Amino acid sequence: QIQLVQSGPELKKPGESVKISCKASGYTFTDYAMHWVKQVPGKGLKWMGWINTYTGKPTYADDFKGRFVFSLEASASTANLQISNLKNEDTANVFCARKGVSGSFDYWGQGVMVTVSS
């Protein structure tokens, strides 16, 4: 069955970096784009951008340009998100989501809670 399994929760200090992963299984990884979505606890969802899993080309929403990097370990069917120079406002649950043939996000990871606190 199709699964996206994300890495565990992270507690970081402002200014530090974090790398979270999203491991896909049950399908051909390079056939479907991977998107990233942020959710501040108790709040709504915000689209961060996506990565073409075939070419490795990332696309970032405006609010996520500069400190955010999407990358791949295609041989391991894994997409990664690295956030540098962490700020308090980066505290959020971050989801990866597969873009299916319909164009919608048909499978989601369980989410990674990133907490930034001094």
Added chain:
Amino acid sequence: DIQMTQSPSFLSASVGERVTLSCKASQNINKYLDWYQQKLGEAPKLLIYNTNNLHTGIPSRFSGSGSGTDYTLTISSLQPEDVATYFCLQRNSWPYTFGAGTKLELK
């Protein structure tokens, strides 16, 4: 950016009741509208894609409709397991944008 406005923000309804949730876009989104259900502590789950297509495994009591800027999610007969927050998402243009959500509770 396209703004997505969901209403109501909060809805309380009884088991068996017909429930209608609304999502309005700030411009025409050409039916590129999805609905997601998020239960407490879980990831969102796709219910409806491209306005009116039921995702695999989703009960037939869920349906979607709309066009242009106005879209609706209907639950024909509310069940206890439908307690959740419902988000709409437009995929007509980047950046993709979500509505703020409708929190659905049992009366």
